Amino acid sequence: MENRIVTLDEFIIHRQKEHPFATGELTGLLRDIGVAAKIVNREVNKAGLLNILGAAGKENKTGDSVQKLDLYANEKLIECLRNSGECAGIASEESEDFIPIPAVEGKESKYVVVVDPLDGSSNIDVNVSVGTIFGIYRRVSDPSGPVQLEDFLQKGTDLVAAGYVLYGTSTILVYTTGRGVNAFTLDPTIGEFCLSHQNIKIPKRGNFYSVNQGYYLKFDVEMRRYIDHCSDENYGLRYIGSMVSDIHRILFQGGIFLYPNTRKYPQGKLRLLYECNPLAFVVEQTGGKAITCNLERILELEPRELHQRTTIAIGSPEMVDEMEAFVKRYANVPAVNGQN
Ligand code: P6P
Secondary structure (H helix, E strand, O other): OOOOOOEHHHHHHHHHHOOOOOOOHHHHHHHHHHHHHHHHHHHHHOHHHOOOOOEEEEEOOOOOEEEHHHHHHHHHHHHHHHHHOOEEEEEEOOOOOOEEOOOEOOEOOOEEEEEEEEEOHHHHHHOOOEEEEEEEEEOOOOOOOOOOHHHOOOOHHHOOEEEEEEEOOOEEEEEEOOOOEEEEEEEOOOOEEEEEEOOOOOOOOOOEEEOOHHHHHHOOHHHHHHHHHHHHOOOEEOOOOOHHHHHHHHHHHOOEEEEOOOOOOOOOOEEHHHHHHHHHHHHHHOOOEEEOOOOOEHHHOOOOOOOOEEOEEEEOHHHHHHHHHHHHHHOOOOOEOOEO
């Protein structure tokens, strides 16, 4: 597109025209997510001024203490998606079960949304960037009735669209519908997300690795050997503790993000449905890779339940390949004199 302001709405509508059979529902849904992001952004940016900081004294389904802004973001996203008339149901990190959305004026919606309303929320009180992660599926259950669990337990390869919003030094919305990845930066003076990075391609490798080094001794030997390799290669360690922020940096600077299994999280900590699958779809669309620490492709995993966790290694393709080589070389290596 020529060098002028292109808003998210204009871009989405322009892209829809390239799809002869597009009927506009997905366009409407993406635009509604953009609206919700602007509303959440408004509150995130002034969270320190309102009493929506601090934990809400609750725990979400997955046992994380819930920050008030989590609840606010969850409510606003549900409200925007409910009013859109394009969404038949939502599965959210903040809601134990999925939320069916009744048809608006009898019009059955074709899509369901999986969402982590505010990922990295433990960082809110210390002004570190946080993010919203979303994925969109076509529903697979009988469209004449309410959504079913099977509509949400679809593989990442069945995602129709996915993306994230990063509330950082600027607010940026990044999404894909399977034809490349584009980023839109919010211009607060006009209240519009404007195209800022077109057709993003991840560097094949980078000089940073991203892992919670504090858990090093709790990782399996093959992960410790790969992390040692990163140190030997003099890679820098960058770990923000907010997955969206770490992945966003990797899209532009290259690198690898790892969350292996630990004793506390034997299946890994991060959630498959509304964290790893959407981010894996985006990263793969930029030419990157996303696998588990058992070397399975994230997008091919069969979800069994809404809040299912997985291990993940995601980022520059050559670095994920190197990590895979270490797993193949060191996994299940019998301990020698108790050492690995
Ligand atoms: P740890 C935030 O709570 C989150 O879900 C991700 O955004 C982040 O990458 C990870 O957990 C941080 O986990 O165990 O390193 O604090």
